[in-house]
Amino acid sequence: MKIVVVGAGAVGAYFGARLEQVGEDVTFLVREKRASQLSRQGLIITSVEGNYAIKEPKVVTSPNDIDEVDLVLFGVKGYHLENSIAQLKTLVNKGAKILPLLNGMEHISILQEKLGQEAVLGGLCFIISTLNSDGDVVHSSSFHDLRLGPLHPSQKEICNKFAESAHNANMNVVVSDDVVLEMWNKYMFITAFSGITTATNLAIGEIRRNPATLEIANKVLIEMQQLANAYDIPLTSKHVGKAMSNLASLADEATSSMHQDRRKGGQLEVEHIHGGALRLAKQKGLTLPYTDAIYGIIKPFENAKQ
Ligand SMILES: NC(=O)C1=CN([C@@H]2O[C@H](COP(=O)(O)OP(=O)(O)OC[C@H]3O[C@@H](n4cnc5c(N)ncnc54)[C@H](OP(=O)(O)O)[C@@H]3O)[C@@H](O)[C@H]2O)C=CC1
Ligand SMILES: CC(C)(CO)C(=O)C(=O)O
Incomplete structure (x- = not known):
C-alpha cells in the first residue's frame, strides 16, 4: 500500500x-x-x-x-x-x-x-x-x-x-463497525481529559487525589454525552462510566496531548476540541456550562509561549 x-x-x-x-x-x-x-x-x-x-x-x-x-x-x-x-x-x-x-x-x-x-x-x-x-x-x-x-x-x-x-x-x-460512535466516544473522553489536565496544568494522578476536581471531568463527560445524543449518537451513562474508569486506571503521570503542549508552551487545540463542542451545542440549542468554563480557563494559554 x-x-x-x-x-x-x-x-x-x-x-x-x-x-x-x-x-x-x-x-x-x-x-x-x-x-x-x-x-x-x-x-x-x-x-x-x-x-x-x-x-x-x-x-x-x-x-x-x-x-x-x-x-x-x-x-x-x-x-x-x-x-x-x-x-x-x-x-x-x-x-x-x-x-x-x-x-x-x-x-x-x-x-x-x-x-x-x-x-x-x-x-x-x-x-x-x-x-x-x-x-x-x-x-x-x-x-x-x-x-x-x-x-x-x-x-x-x-x-x-x-x-x-x-x-x-x-x-x-x-x-x-461503528466508527462514528467510537469517534464521539473518544471526543467525549478527550474533552474531559484534555480539559481538566490542561486547565489545572496537572497530570491525572493529582486530579484524582482531589475528588472535587475529578468531578468536573465527570460533569464534562455528561455534557458531551448529552451533546452526542442531540446528534443522535447513542452514547449512554455506561459510556460515561467507562470513561471515568479509564481516568481511574491511567498511570498517575499520564496526561493529555493538549496538556503536554501547554507544558511545552506550544499552541493548544482548545478551539478545535472545546470550542468545537460549544459550536455544535449552539446549533442544537444546548448549553455546556462546565465545558464552557474549561474553555474559558484554557483560552488564555492557546497561543502563548509560557
Ligand atoms: N499526541 C497524542 O498523544 C495524541 C494526539 N491526538 C490527536 O492527533 C492530532 C495530532 O496531534 P499530534 O501528533 O500530537 O500533533 P503534533 O503537533 O505533534 O503534530 C502535528 C504535525 O502536523 C504538521 N503539520 C501542520 N500543518 C501541516 C501541513 N500543512 N503539512 C504538513 N504537515 C503539517 C506539523 O508540522 P510543523 O512542524 O511543520 O508545524 C506537526 O509536525 C491532534 O488532533 C491530537 O489531538 C490523538 C491521540 C493522541
Ligand atoms: C487521551 C489520549 C492520550 C488518548 O489517545 C489522547 O487522545 C490525547 O491526549 O490527545
Missing part, C-alpha cells in the same frame, strides 16, 4: 514509522523545517513498545512530488486543518482516501465538504506520544491503537486493506 503521512508529528510520525517498519511504502509530506530535521537526523521513535529509527525517511514538501498514493494518514492539529486542505485535495485527485486521526468531530464535516464524502474515512487513535525538542517521537503509553471505519459504503475495501497491511506492525489496528 502506498501511504502518505500528512502531519508527521507525535501521532502521524509514530504510526507512519510503525508501518514503514514492516515494509509499507510510507512517505512523509512535511513542511520545510520538519523536512530538514528529518533529513538531517532521520525519524526516531523512542517507545515503551520498542524503539525504532528510520535513517533516511522518504520526505517530500509538496504533494506534487507524490506520484501514487492509496491512503493518507492525516495527523495535523485542529488549528492546522485549513492550511492542509489544498495538499489533501491534490492527493485525493491522485486517488487517495484520507484517514484523519485528529481528536474532535468538526474536522470530519469540513473535510467531507472540501474533499467529497467518498474521500474521507472515519478514524481515531489511542496513544500518548509527543515530539521532544529534537523532533523525535516519544511514545510513553503501552497502548498505540488506531481505529478506522467507513463513512461511505465505498470505503469498506480500503479499510480492510489498510488493516491487512498493518497486521504485523507494532501497533494495533481495528476496523470499527
Whole structure:
C-alpha cells in the first residue's frame, strides 16, 4: 500500500514509522523545517513498545512530488486543518482516501465538504506520544491503537486493506463497525481529559487525589454525552462510566496531548476540541456550562509561549 503521512508529528510520525517498519511504502509530506530535521537526523521513535529509527525517511514538501498514493494518514492539529486542505485535495485527485486521526468531530464535516464524502474515512487513535525538542517521537503509553471505519459504503475495501497491511506492525489496528460512535466516544473522553489536565496544568494522578476536581471531568463527560445524543449518537451513562474508569486506571503521570503542549508552551487545540463542542451545542440549542468554563480557563494559554 502506498501511504502518505500528512502531519508527521507525535501521532502521524509514530504510526507512519510503525508501518514503514514492516515494509509499507510510507512517505512523509512535511513542511520545510520538519523536512530538514528529518533529513538531517532521520525519524526516531523512542517507545515503551520498542524503539525504532528510520535513517533516511522518504520526505517530500509538496504533494506534487507524490506520484501514487492509496491512503493518507492525516495527523495535523485542529488549528492546522485549513492550511492542509489544498495538499489533501491534490492527493485525493491522485486517488487517495484520507484517514484523519485528529481528536474532535468538526474536522470530519469540513473535510467531507472540501474533499467529497467518498474521500474521507472515519478514524481515531489511542496513544500518548509527543515530539521532544529534537523532533523525535516519544511514545510513553503501552497502548498505540488506531481505529478506522467507513463513512461511505465505498470505503469498506480500503479499510480492510489498510488493516491487512498493518497486521504485523507494532501497533494495533481495528476496523470499527461503528466508527462514528467510537469517534464521539473518544471526543467525549478527550474533552474531559484534555480539559481538566490542561486547565489545572496537572497530570491525572493529582486530579484524582482531589475528588472535587475529578468531578468536573465527570460533569464534562455528561455534557458531551448529552451533546452526542442531540446528534443522535447513542452514547449512554455506561459510556460515561467507562470513561471515568479509564481516568481511574491511567498511570498517575499520564496526561493529555493538549496538556503536554501547554507544558511545552506550544499552541493548544482548545478551539478545535472545546470550542468545537460549544459550536455544535449552539446549533442544537444546548448549553455546556462546565465545558464552557474549561474553555474559558484554557483560552488564555492557546497561543502563548509560557
Ligand atoms: N499526541 C497524542 O498523544 C495524541 C494526539 N491526538 C490527536 O492527533 C492530532 C495530532 O496531534 P499530534 O501528533 O500530537 O500533533 P503534533 O503537533 O505533534 O503534530 C502535528 C504535525 O502536523 C504538521 N503539520 C501542520 N500543518 C501541516 C501541513 N500543512 N503539512 C504538513 N504537515 C503539517 C506539523 O508540522 P510543523 O512542524 O511543520 O508545524 C506537526 O509536525 C491532534 O488532533 C491530537 O489531538 C490523538 C491521540 C493522541
Ligand atoms: C487521551 C489520549 C492520550 C488518548 O489517545 C489522547 O487522545 C490525547 O491526549 O490527545
